[in-house]
Amino acid sequence: MSDPRSDPRSDGTSAANAALVERFYGAFGRRDVDAMLVCYHPDVVFSDPVFGTLAAAETRSMWRMLNGRARDLRVTFRDVHASAHAGRAHWEAWYTFAATGRSVHNRIDAEFQFADALIVRHIDRFSLWRWAAMALGPKGALLGWVPSVRGAIRAQAAKGLAAFRAAEK
Numbered sequence: 001m002s003d004p005r006s007d008p009r010s011d012g013t014s015a016a017n018a019a020l021v022e023r024f025y026g027a028f029g030r031r032d033v034d035a036m037l038v039c040y041h042p043d044v045v046f047s048d049p050v051f052g053t054l055a056a057a058e059t060r061s062m063w064r065m066l067n068g069r070a071r072d073l074r075v076t077f078r079d080v081h082a083s084a085h086a087g088r089a090h091w092e093a094w095y096t097f098a099a100t101g102r103s104v105h106n107r108i109d110a111e112f113q114f115a116d117a118l119i120v121r122h123i124d125r126f127s128l129w130r131w132a133a134m135a136l137g138p139k140g141a142l143l144g145w146v147p148s149v150r151g152a153i154r155a156q157a158a159k160g161l162a163a164f165r166a167a168e169k
Contacts, residue, residue: 017114020114025089028075028077028091029075039118041115041116043056043120044059044118044120044121044122046058047122048125050153051157052158064164070096070098073095085114088112092107106134131144
């Protein structure tokens, strides 16, 4: 995949930034992590309800880990909108949560900020309680809103990412 900075359409316009988001999710749908990551600025910051806020190196590892572990991942996206500096999209993911074998259909609203014709900030928003109900079953449905359970989910995600990063080195 070519570097978006060398794409003649990547002039910081809303159309170029919308195309950048579409390339990111298109690559995600193909599970082409390298093509996803080339859409990110070297100093990208990512955040979501499970992983919290991640710096650039952690973000890249997270996408490699999630794509590498997902055996039946399916991703769709729609409603991509962008200006010269910010954008948003809706995306959905269907997969089996490996820890429990339970099916998940996560609905995510994403926001982006752009710099140097790349994504410099990526924020995913979704209901952690809804995700916990699907991924963890009855326990998640009953307790997914409890701060200690949310904390345990985040701690487990951080532990998994740290182990993956250690193995990458």
